Amino acid sequence: MMCQLFPYAEQVTRWLEPEQQRAWRAYVRMQGELNAHLSRQMSVDSEISMTDFAVLVQLTDTPDERVRVLELARFLHWEKSRISHHVARMEKRGLVRRENCRSDGRGSFVVLTDLGRSAIEAAAPAHAETVRALVFDQLSDAEVKALEEISEKIFTRLTTGECAAVIARCDADDPMEVVSEEGGCPEA
């Protein structure tokens, strides 16, 4: 039970401090459980999944409720084929529909349907309640602030420097010549 995730302390490599290791294990468990719980809640008391929800949010967030496929990919940090497949499934269920772009023959829009709008409007309140109950009702104001700062710092690290090059895959097709000396991101 001790040293659960990484039994290789100080044998193999510079490892985490005990406090870091405790924090990491706590975070990993929490995050896994929270994701599972939010997904389950969403699909139990509404007809859509968390990923459907994310897509629908982007659409409702846009004035004319239509977004280009790749733009969606960039907002969500998904890769384009994921969007493509997912939109296809959502289209089959009537949540969105596709329309081709007149000004660019290659492009197409994803457009919110009435069914899609009512689906997200039905799902949102319960989701909000859940997040509040599971997360914010447990935390002090200071902790909320800390959570934001911690998240922001890590996110910044993930989206700058060499890490950004990998993430940029969703903008470009080719591996784009990442100059990584064996190991890529970690050793900055």
Next chain:
Amino acid sequence: MMCQLFPYAEQVTRWLEPEQQRAWRAYVRMQGELNAHLSRQMSVDSEISMTDFAVLVQLTDTPDERVRVLELARFLHWEKSRISHHVARMEKRGLVRRENCRSDGRGSFVVLTDLGRSAIEAAAPAHAETVRALVFDQLSDAEVKALEEISEKIFTRLTTGECAAVIARCDADDPMEVVSEEGGCPEA
């Protein structure tokens, strides 16, 4: 871009405070990106995935490197069919093997193979480096402590009370008569 995740502020339901909303959006983005990054790193510079890794850790953590399937499920908070499928795939790749339990004819053990051991030993150092570089190098000692406490509080909420009943699915087969008045977990 504002109000990205939940555009239904104060229209529909008691919603999150602005600071909570900012924190939530930051957390969600960070967590998604971090997961993606850790998975990619693991599968790029080793032959196993994060989930393989999790299973192998449990095995190496056990004295005789063999664990019962359901015990594995409980440790990892996975459901049993997920374990079953995943172990089947790992067995196909030679990372583990199955052995039937002599004392209980129904049961079976998952046993670490030499290949499995060398796979995790090869993967662990780079993973450790990555976690340190992406997460802990960004955080002060106070933030590490805060991260642990925040995670612990949320995790506790997730695994006690009515929420626990849902999670307990991995211990029992039946839906176990969860007494939830329309909505389940959130409204405590």
Next chain:
DNA sequence: TGAACCTGGATGATGTGTCAACTATTCCCG
């Protein structure tokens, strides 16, 4: 104009997670 290249997007194969059955064994209790 047309050849090389780039971009937006779709598609198919494969690996993974979830749900709902299902089988086989063991346990409980008369």
Next chain:
DNA sequence: CGGGAATAGTTGACACATCATCCAGGTTCA
């Protein structure tokens, strides 16, 4: 002992994510 319930685990169908590949429509430039 015998029969029902619980337990351990598997299986199949389906939704989803990723990767590599493909293709049609644009762009650049000679």
